[in-house]
Amino acid sequence: MINDDLNKLFKGRSHPNGKDPLSIPERFELHQNYPNPFNPSTKIAFDLPKDAKVKLVIYDILGREIKTLIHNEFRTAGKYITEFNGSNLASGVYFYQLSINNEQLAIKKMLMIK
Numbered sequence: 001m002i003n004d005d006l007n008k009l010f011k012g013r014s015h016p017n018g019k020d021p022l023s024i025p026e027r028f029e030l031h032q033n034y035p036n037p038f039n040p041s042t043k044i045a046f047d048l049p050k051d052a053k054v055k056l057v058i059y060d061i062l063g064r065e066i067k068t069l070i071h072n073e074f075r076t077a078g079k080y081i082t083e084f085n086g087s088n089l090a091s092g093v094y095f096y097q098l099s100i101n102n103e104q105l106a107i108k109k110m111l112m113i114k
C-alpha cells in the first residue's frame with residue numbers, strides 16, 4: 001500500500017542520473033500534501049536521505065498546535081507518507097512542519113474544505 005501511495009506522489013518524476021525515484025533520497029524534503037484541498041483526510045510525504053529523529057506537527061492559522069503526527073521518532077533513510085485526518089477540524093488553512101533532529105526543516109500550507 002505504501003508503495004502505491006509513493007508511486008502516486010512521485011509519478012512521472014525521474015532523477016537526471018536515471019535513479020529510481022523510490023530509492024533512498026539524496027536530500028531532506030517535505031512534499032506538498034495530497035490531495036490539497038482535502039476533506040477529511042490527506043497524505044503528507046517526506047524524504048530522509050539518512051537516519052534521523054523526525055517530528056511532524058499540524059498547526060492552525062494562528063500557530064496553535066493542532067496535532068503531532070510524528071513525535072521525535074527515529075526513522076531510517078527513505079521515503080515516508082503519513083496520513084492526517086481532519087474530520088474534527090473546521091474548514092480553513094492549516095500548516096504542517098517537519099523537524100529533523102530537533103531542527104525545523106520545512107513548513108507547508110494545506111487547505112481543509114468541508
